[in-house]
Amino acid sequence: MANAWKIARKGNAQLPLVIVIALAVVLVLLGKAQSGLFDKARAHVSDAMAPMLEKVRVPVAGFDRWMGSITEIFSVYEQNLKLKDENARLRQWRNVAIVLQGRVGRYQQLLHAVPDPKMNAVLARVIGRANRPFLETMILDAGRDNHALPGQAVMDPRGMIGRIYLTGNRTSWVILLTDLNSRIPVTIAPGNVQAIMAGDNSPMPTLDMVSHTVVLHAGDQVTSSGDGGLLPAGLPIGTLVSDGQGGFRVALLSDATASQDVEILNFSKPPEAPPANAQLPAEAAGLKPEAPPPPPVPAATTPQAQPVKPKLAAPAPKPEAAAVQPGDTEDVDR
């Protein structure tokens, strides 16, 4: 081997090296500008590898699970006691939840509330996982042929795992909630606090954009807020835990390393039609919408040159007497 080191001579590769470094820098900048540069190639590769991955997955899965739980093998007894206690408490909460679910249903009927959008779900199997320093993802065996689309939420029986960010014909790539690039609008209950949950490749994502006036507590529930219309509201995500530095992180309910079968939620909210530009400021100010401009008259000033006088809108009609008052709902409830 030592002879082999000495045989080769230095080549005059300085110029190509400089050019190649410049090409690599351009690739980084291009990748930053267009993050989906390799997406099509990745989708083709994962589609082609899907049959092989499914065959490899079976023997590896057992060893994988064993390795994943090797750190917990010495605390099985304590965990068992803790789980029994937790299970007893959860049974009590389950009864409470069933009662409250019925009550909410009655309220919705009384208030003629808009029903929650119906969601179809596609059951998919995890055929691959990638745990790289700058990327945490998994590959599912459902793609465009199964109506899986980028942006759709992926759930395991416990909670949300992540979102699909790339689909091939037969496979999908999921960006996990813990990934560095994951950003999810969430609601923290109680208090209905809005925030952005951001992954940082650690097991527990952080919370961004939280108002400084709100007070959070460990144990608060985190669900998806549905802001932006990409994800349905109310998907269970996790609970708040203190990070030991005065802040909070989200302990996820789902376990992406152990999930084998997941659901892809087909949630599509029709986009809201934006109001006409000319009407929006006037209506927001409580003014009547402007009359359409008169047809242009030759040799006259243009309509835009005319000063526009704001007109007060007619007083808003009083609410119907039969409208449901807060007290009424209390009475109904009683």
Place this chain on the structure above:
Amino acid sequence: MASLERAGSLPRFRFLIVLTPLLCGLICAFLTNIPVSVLGGVVPPPLLALVPIYFWCLVRPDLMSPAAALAIGFAEDALSGGPPGVWTLSFVLTYALVARYRDSFAGLSGVAAVVGFAAASSFACAMAYAIVAGLALLTPGAHLPPLGPSVSELAMTVVFYAPTVLVVSWLHHKLVGASRGDI
């Protein structure tokens, strides 16, 4: 397996032999990025593709050119699903470092050779972290990536260096050969 001399005498295999380091790097990139975790996600996979780059950059830099390092890094990026260009630039910069201090690295043997590779792979991981951190700083509200997974990947890469370099060295002696004049 044909020996070096016999392989070198066959012109129709010459093209394949010249491409052996590149193909070896691409295969290593593919093996690294098979999305099946055999360690339960406890540690990230090693950077196997760095081993052929390091080995042939020292032994036969005429076969492992900067363009080959670029292609291997490109494959690593394309297959890993990470931000494009990170490993490409990282591998090329590592190649430049190893080529610059080639005499120092090539003189190492035994445990010192592993230490030399550990230094090169530390540089590669540090470059990759710096690039990703730099990209994160350009994004409003983004977080710096944690250092732990990069350190784990570095450790795994160093651990897997010895078995990987054995295979690479065997391929080198059987297919490529030590002497430049053979091809």
